[in-house]
Amino acid sequence: MYNKRNLIICILFCLLTIILDQASKLVILSNLKINSIINVFTGFNLVLVFNYGTSFGLLSPNTMSGMYCLMIMSVLLIIILLFAFCKFRNSIERILLSVLIGGAIANLIDRIIHGAVIDFIDIYYKNWHWPAFNFADIAITCSASCIVLYNLFKSKH
16 A cells, blocks of 8 residues: 555655754744844845744734634644545655645644744845745645646646
């Protein structure tokens, strides 16, 4: 049913995503004050932002119960992704889903430890700034996009 080697590789991708994200956030927390800005180059800053809501700061809870609700939703999403992982048979899809799960777990760790997700990558053009994000967000977005693209192209062949 499951290839043991493939499963170990998937677990490593998941753990690598979590470790990269958490290590980068630890560096940011150690070196930046909240809302301070380090200009790396034009169009790219490092900032320290606590995101209490979901993606782009949406659904930001005003109460502790709202914060717990977001945590519960995150746990439920991770459980659903784990069920999806068990349904996937293709190694590429499983590795991509492992990265996605790792990103979701990394952001959940932030919510548990800090009560918010730590974002620090600020991409901008002139005065327009994309909402700050982190490596877990990159992992989630890229892996989900790759899963969709992979399945679109797979269905055509």
